[in-house]
Amino acid sequence: MIEAVNPIxxxxxxxxxxxxxxxxxxxxxxxxxxxxxxxxxRSHDLVRWETVGHVIDRPGMLDFDGxxxxxxLYAPTIRHGxxxxxxxxxxxxxxxxxRGGNFLVTAEDPAGPWSDPLMLxxxxxxxxxxxxxxxxxxxxxxxLAREPEWRDQTEVWVREYSPAERALVGxxxxxxxxxxxxxxxxxxxxxYRIDGAWVLVAAEGGTEFxxxxxxxxxxxxxxPYLGDRANPVFTHRHLGRxxxxxxxxxxxxxxxxxxxxxxxxxxxxxxxxxxxxxxRETFLCPVSWEDGWPVFAAGEGRLPRALPIPWAVDAAPxxxxxxxxxxxxxxxxxxxxxxxxxxxxxxxxxxxxGSWRLPVRAAxxxxxxxxxxxxxxxxxxxxxxxxVLDVRGLAEGESSGIVLRQSERDHVALAVTRTxxxxxxxxxxxxxxxxxxHDLGAxxxxxxxxxxxxxxxxxxxxxxxxxxxxxxxxxxxxASSTGGFLGLWIGAxxxxxxxxxxxxxxxxxxxxxxxLTEQGDR
Ligand code: 6LW
Numbered sequence: 298m299i300e301a302v303n304p305i306x307x308x309x310x311x312x313x314x315x316x317x318x319x320x321x322x323x324x325x326x327x328x329x330x331x332x333x334x335x336x337x338x339r340s341h342d343l344v345r346w347e348t349v350g351h352v353i354d355r356p357g358m359l360d361f362d363g364x365x366x367x368x369x370l371y372a373p374t375i376r377h378g379x380x381x382x383x384x385x386x387x388x389x390x391x392x393x394x395x396r397g398g399n400f401l402v403t404a405e406d407p408a409g410p411w412s413d414p415l416m417l418x419x420x421x422x423x424x425x426x427x428x429x430x431x432x433x434x435x436x437x438x439x440x441l442a443r444e445p446e447w448r449d450q451t452e453v454w455v456r457e458y459s460p461a462e463r464a465l466v467g468x469x470x471x472x473x474x475x476x477x478x479x480x481x482x483x484x485x486x487x488x489y490r491i492d493g494a495w496v497l498v499a500a501e502g503g504t505e506f507x508x509x510x511x512x513x514x515x516x517x518x519x520x521p522y523l524g525d526r527a528n529p530v531f532t533h534r535h536l537g538r539x540x541x542x543x544x545x546x547x548x549x550x551x552x553x554x555x556x557x558x559x560x561x562x563x564x565x566x567x568x569x570x571x572x573x574x575x576x577r578e579t580f581l582c583p584v585s586w587e588d589g590w591p592v593f594a595a596g597e598g599r600l601p602r603a604l605p606i607p608w609a610v611d612a613a614p615x616x617x618x619x620x621x622x623x624x625x626x627x628x629x630x631x632x633x634x635x636x637x638x639x640x641x642x643x644x645x646x647x648x649x650x651g652s653w654r655l656p657v658r659a660a661x662x663x664x665x666x667x668x669x670x671x672x673x674x675x676x677x678x679x680x681x682x683x684x685v686l687d688v689r690g691l692a693e694g695e696s697s698g699i700v701l702r703q704s705e706r707d708h709v710a711l712a713v714t715r716t717x718x719x720x721x722x723x724x725x726x727x728x729x730x731x732x733x734x735h736d737l738g739a740x741x742x743x744x745x746x747x748x749x750x751x752x753x754x755x756x757x758x759x760x761x762x763x764x765x766x767x768x769x770x771x772x773x774x775x776a777s778s779t780g781g782f783l784g785l786w787i788g789a790x791x792x793x794x795x796x797x798x799x800x801x802x803x804x805x806x807x808x809x810x811x812x813l814t815e816q817g818d819r
Contacts, residue, residue, distance in 0.1 A: 299609040301344045301581050303542075303600055304566070308676030309576035309784030311504070312372035312423075312485065313561040315551045318382070322551065323407050324561065325352065325384060326579060329369040329783055330361060330665070331636040335386065337375070337407045342609035343559065343581055348633040350408040352384050354641070358414055359400075361639035364390045365665045366704030367781030369639075371422050372485060372547070375407075378428040379460065382407045385417075385424040385436065399424045399438060401458075418465055419456070426458075427488040427495075427518065434458040435518050436465060439484040439499075442474060449481035450474060453499060455488070455519055470519040475501050476511035476528035483511070485547040488518065494589060497522055498560075500547040504577065504782070507534045508546030510562065512591055531562075531582075531593035533600070538570030544577065545600055550584060550591065555608040558584040560593060564600055566678070567777075568754055574771035575675055576784015628673055628807045636674075636786070640667035652687075652805045657695050657791040657798040663705050663727055671804065672702060672788020675752065677811035682750045682787050685806035689744050691715045692800035697791040698725070699748040701757055701769055706730040707779045709769040710790070711759035713746050715800075720746070724759070724767040729779070737766055745805060750787060753812070 306313070310326040317323075321339050324346075328334045334353030340346045353359060353370065361369060373386035381403045388397030399421070400414035417424075421440025428434055437455040453473035459466040475483035485500035497513040509529035513522035533545040548562035560582045565573035583604055585595045594601060628634055630648035637645045645667060646655045653671060660668040684699045691697060691713070698712030710725040720740040726733045740746065740761075749760035755771035776783055787809075791802045 298605045298607060299342055299344055299611065300603045300605055302603045303580045304564070304578035305343060305561070305581045306338065306346065306579035307575065308578060308674035309786075310579040311563045311577035311782060312547050313563060313579040314372075314374040314425075314487075314549045315561045316376050317551055318377035318407075320554070323375055323377070323382065324579070325373045325375045327371050327373065327782070328636070329371070330364055330366055330639050331369070331786070332361065332639065332641050333636065334359075334370045335373050335384065336633065337409075339407065342606050344606060344609060351633075352386070352402055352409075352411045354409060354411075356641060356644060359388050359397075362667070363665050364388075364396075364639065365392055366706070367391065367783055374425040374487065374549070376426045376428070378426070378434070379432060381405060383426050384411065385426050387422045387424060389422065415463055419454070421451075421454070423485045425487045427490060429490060429518060434460060435488065437472070437486050437488055439482075439486060447479055447481075449503075451481075451483050453483060453486040453497070472515070472520040472522050473497055473499060473513060475499075476513070476524045477501065480509075487549050489550055492589070495522075496550075496591065498548050498550060498591070501529055502532070502534070502546065504544065504547060504563070505777070506543055508532065508544045509534065510546050510548045510593060514589065525590050527590070530591070531598075533564065536599065540570060540599075541566060541568060542580075542600055543567045543570060543573070545580065548582070548593070553608060558586070558591070560584050560591075568678075569772070572755065572772040572775045572777050574755065574775040574785045575678060576776065577782070578784075626809060628809050634673040635671055638667050638670050639665070642671055645669055646671055649803075652803050654801055654803050655697075655789065655791050656801045657691070657697070657793050659793050659795055659798050661792045661794055662700060662702065662708055662710070662790055663730070663732060665705055668790060668792060670700070670788050670790040672700070672786040673807075673809060675701075675785045675787050678752065678754050679812040680752050681808075681810045681812055683747060683806065683808040683810075684749070684789050684804065685745055685747045686713065686789065687745050687803035687805050688713055688715065688720065690801040690803070691791070692793070692798075693717060694796055695791065695793045695798065695800050696723075697789070697802040699750055699759065700788055700790055701750060701774065702786045702788060703774045703776070703779050703783060704781055707774055709757070709759070709767065709774070711748050711750075711761065711767050713740065713748075722761060722766065726767075726769075728773070
């Protein structure tokens with residue numbers, strides 16, 4: 298029998314949202330300052346996935362310039378209704394809340410093209426969409442409570458959306474302020490019309506160790522909502538730090554073809570119960586119904602390591618991949634995993650003959666702009682990345698290297714700089730915004746330089762010429778240490794450090810090879 302192994306989408310895939318249309322499942326997750334934004338992943342069995350497109354994939358759809366790390370695109374929801382695919386999401390600027398906001402896009406084909414974003418007159422984050430039997434559209438989302446009873450109390454609002462007027466219409470209703478007195482961040486709300494009732498699923502406790510799932514029900518979409526007496530109905534927080542999977546929450550329900558139900562939600566793999574360099578990942582959880590209430594992982598009460606998908610057929614649709622399939626692969630320019638910062642990969646680089654030509658930019662990795670950077674999520678705790686850079690085009694004073702990135706404030710790189718006296722190797726570390734550079738000596742003149750990064754759990758080692766040159770500790774780079782919402786990215790970059798850029802590098806090879814353990818664990 299086909300089994301889904303958790304996490305079903307490893308690496309930074311937080312705030313997952315899923316819908317079913319025909320025989321396909323479509324899933325989106327948050328992408329923050331990385332573009333293209335909001336990958337649309339399709340599966341026929343919830344095991345094998347393919348990226349069919351991205352919602353934010355054209356220049357100018359949204360303005361990301363200056364948006365700091367862990368701002369950008371938060372918690373999208375994907376739904377199918379009225380003959381269209383709908384995605385609703387928020388563009389967040391954490392320093393300037395007057396920028397961005399909630400927006401809606403639609404597409405006939407989930408692969409795109411998606412419409413230009415329609416900005417909505419609704420504040421807060423984590424918007425979602427529900428359709429009723431009459432074809433009316435109900436938008437809902439989370440915002441800080443207007444009249445809070447405690448700090449970081451939030452409230453969930455619902456309001457009708459008129460497709461004809463392309464606007465929110467009618468009265469707004471506040472339907473939920475959390476299940477538990479004093480609990481923070483009732484968020485990630487999703488409403489469902491199930492068997493004649495409205496069911497609300499919401500996260501609570503904050504998207505960290507104390508994350509939880511609460512549910513409520515109502516006869517009318519606008520409430521009143523009655524919370525489940527079992528709330529919070531799902532969490533890993535009571536398992537303590539001994540649990541290797543923490544922070545489970547932010548669930549979205551979806552029916553399966555055999556009448557069963559499932560949920561996707563985020564959780565973190567934290568070997569020490571605290572640190573999770575891979576970020577918040579997407580997990581699958583079985584859902585059953587008892588007395589009209591959803592029960593998550595009935596009989597177990599925690600995310601399963603793997604779950605059978607009895608209705609899945611064995612023949613994999615062509616073009617699909619499982620997370621574990623990505624062994625020893627070269628990430629070619631056509632690979633949908635490539636991302637750039639606040640710009641599309643094609644805006645900072647050019648695909649040429651199977652490699653990327655990356656013109657040097659003045660920006661360093663430390664500013665919230667679009668540096669010459671291309672990278673992929675780290676999706677496996679144990680992985681070897683090999684990056685071959687053709688540095689012939691690098692001008693004097695310019696550097697290029699391989700970087701392990703949390704944000705502009707926290708990252709570690711192994712770099713090559715062209716100096717008057719030839720190439721030099723250096724380590725570039727930025728800790729909470731403080732840069733630190735160490736010269737590691739001269740390199741023999743060469744057209745290409747091969748740099749490596751080997752991750753084994755929390756231990757990261759940068760290599761050149763088969764030798765360890767820099768070490769980094771994943772516990773210092775993960776979001777529980779640095780703040781923010783992201784997992785780590787591994788990429789290549791080039792900079793003239795503020796001077797007028799003249800040169801370029803070519804990424805002639807970028808190989809991402811998960812090192813599978815004996816148990817086949819990832
Ligand atoms: C997401 C929200 C959250 O929008 O983190 O703290 C945000 N809570 O649900 C970014 O993933």
